[in-house]
Amino acid sequence: MSQKPKSRGHAGTQAELGSGGEEAPSTSRGPGGAASQGGRRAEAPPAPGPRSQKQLELKVAELVQFLLIKDQRKIPIRRTDILRHVVGDYKDVLPELLRRAAERLEYVFGYRLVELEPRSNTYILVNTLEPVEEDAEMRGDQGTPTTGLLMIVLGLIFMKGNSIKETEVWDFLRRLGVHPTKKHLIFGDPKKLITEDFVRQRYLEYRRIPHTDPVDYELQWGPRTNLETSKMKVLKFVAKVHNQDPRDWPAQYCEALAEEEARARPQTGGTAPTPAPSS
């Protein structure tokens, strides 16, 4: 099997391109889909010429698979990775590929491909379907239940004015048995989880507060949080826990309302996937 990351193909490809029996997976790129096994990049890349619908479809399928798997870790997918691993010399049609892949993801899986921040060239998958109560049981084992912890931290951040100090977070979590230095039964290393993993997944932002001694950091909402949930939802979560109405916190409620209105207004770019034109 070719070890170059350029050679990609899947079982369907083999049958389709009639190269069954070959050991190396044939790539779906290459002139007219003919035998360019192993996708050797050392040779001159084939001239991109007009591509058949079939080839494009193949590429889109690969892209969808790639995106789904890359999303497993919830780390935003970089455009450069997409170019390097899947698209290769179909670079010129990347926007089209992305558009089709996004379409497919939405119709088949109900996931939206969104750019994390405008012009950041990283993408994430967001569920379009509102979670249903009954599904909670059916939801398979998705690894450690970190969303609970995340939601609590997000709630804390929002209720305390969109930014809190790390020390405050730990003071709070200590009461729930989560310590920054002690190994946790479920979360393992909670400090790493909150200050590294969640930050890498772009749920949180972790910044150093200047002039503090000993050094202290502050936590804020990250871009992914704004895409996957909203201030109103987090407020409702907090309210539900308190068994109260969200309006009992007028300042936060107003803030959440303002955000809702801002979202409802049709904005430029809004939340539709806008793949930047390939450079």
Added chain:
Amino acid sequence: MAEEKDCLRGDVEKGEEPVVTITGGACSGKQAAEEPMKVEAEAGPDACSDDLSCGEADIDPSLLELVDEEKCRSIRKQYRQLIYNVQQNRDDIVNTTSESLTEALEEANVLFDAVSRTREAALDAQFLVLASDLGKEKAKQLNSDMSLFNQVAFCDFLLIFVGLNWMEDDGRDALSDCDDNIVRSFWETVQKEATSWMLQAETFHFIFGSFKSEPSARKPRLEHRKRVHRMEENGDMPTKLRKLDLSSNQEATEKEVERILGLLQTYFQKYPDTPVSYFEFVIDPNSFSRTVENIFYVSFIIRDGFARIRLDHDRLPILEPININHVGEGNDSSSHCRKQGVISLSLQDWKNIVATFEISEAMITNSY
């Protein structure tokens, strides 16, 4: 503030002046709170007293330096002590409505009167930065108090929400000492509630699993993806089948042997005392491989002593049953020495035998 500048200009190094402006600047930053106003007012008359001492210093700077060394050291020590104290009590100062911040500022102010050199002034500046940070935090506290969000209450409510209300009275660290199961159920309940407020995309996994993910995120994942494409159809299945085959083979062999033994015994019951021709028994005219299998199974039967093979007067092998009566005889002669026979059969041989013996159908029928 201009006064302060002038009076210190006497024998002071240039470095002092920026320090003075920092002090002044910090003072103006605290205009919001009442207390700093008092400090500023106090600084005024104190600065004037400096005026007199500066005048004296003009006369003999070298002497001044020698004499003040001890004093400066003690001032520095006091500053450091003050800074340390404030840092230690930071939480206390910020969160409570005590006057400790004001007191610290006043203390620093007193110390500053004696300051005449850069080193101490730098320490003073450091202290002021710290104090102003604390002041900013206190101001922030004022804001957040208005929104009535109490963290401690949130914590307790979380526990109630999950249903662990009896834990409330345990004080701090409620969840750290208790049962693992309780901890797990707590987080699972919270998780369940939390996920209903987020639009998280479920993670995608292949049903038949994938290869074990390696620590590094990207490259191995690619290979895993490729391999999964190619081998998912082919790779997993054969290994599974092989495993099944092995285990089932064991039982299959025994089952087959028993089945054939049954057939053999049925035959012997039907035709008692008539040995069956070995070849007629084992050979399947339609399948060479089945013939070989039959020979294999019959060999077990013979090994286990349920049948006997010997050559008849035509020097052709025949199978004979071993009855309980015969067991005695048979054991006497053959039990002491094990006899071995090797039968080799090639495709051609098989065909010849089928032709010679005119075997039209297999005696050993298929079980399926």
